Amino acid sequence: xxxxxxxxxxxxxxxxxxxxxxxxxxxxxxxxxxxxxxxxxxxxxxxxxxxxxxxxxxxxxxxxxxxxxxxxxxxxxxxxxxxxxxxxxxxxxxxxxxxxxxxxxxxxxxxxxxxxxxxxxxxxxxxxxxxxxxxxxxxxxxxxxxxxxxxxxxxxxxxxxxxxxxxxxxx
Numbered sequence: 001x002x003x004x005x006x007x008x009x010x011x012x013x014x015x016x017x018x019x020x021x022x023x024x025x026x027x028x029x030x031x032x033x034x035x036x037x038x039x040x041x042x043x044x045x046x047x048x049x050x051x052x053x054x055x056x057x058x059x060x061x062x063x064x065x066x067x068x069x070x071x072x073x074x075x076x077x078x079x080x081x082x083x084x085x086x087x088x089x090x091x092x093x094x095x096x097x098x099x100x101x102x103x104x105x106x107x108x109x110x111x112x113x114x115x116x117x118x119x120x121x122x123x124x125x126x127x128x129x130x131x132x133x134x135x136x137x138x139x140x141x142x143x144x145x146x147x148x149x150x151x152x153x154x155x156x157x158x159x160x161x162x163x164x165x166x167x168x169x170x171x
Contacts, residue, residue: 009044010154010157012044016130017151021150023097029096030096032097042164046166047166053086057079058078058079078093078120084170090123091113092127093128097130110127114138125138126164135164147160
């Protein structure tokens with residue numbers, strides 16, 4: 001009997017939540033957070049973190065650079081863009097675990113993220129420090145879904161799967 005992609009994903013998320021529970025969050029930089037939690041989080045949803053055409057960090061996907069001249073791109077590069085079939089699908093803004101409080105307390109963060117989503121024409125924009133994750137539509141100011149702590153990734157897994165899994169994106 002083989003395990004489904006969804007169940008494998010749920011199992012990997014459970015491991016990440018356990019690791020988060022045991023971590024000393026004050027010691028994490030943004031890069032530590034990305035390496036130890038966020039990239040494994042994306043990988044657990046079926047995205048290939050080793051393929052820069054699919055998961056592009058600190059820059060724009062090649063297909064986007066070819067379509068939009070440099071002067072039309074937002075000045076600050078996205079932290080990560082996930083592409084599906086060579087088209088930007090999700091844009092991410094990462095913050096460190098140590099970034100305490102409500103992650104979207106700075107309205108400017110959300111505005112910049114949504115500007116990037118519009119320019120890239122992505123389906124979703126995600127703000128995360130792993131402790132909190134907020135998913136926005138490309139045009140909406142209000143979140144489509146908000147997770148206040150990693151334990152919610154397990155209790156509300158179906159919602160998370162719907163927005164972030166590669167399998168759902170392909171349907």
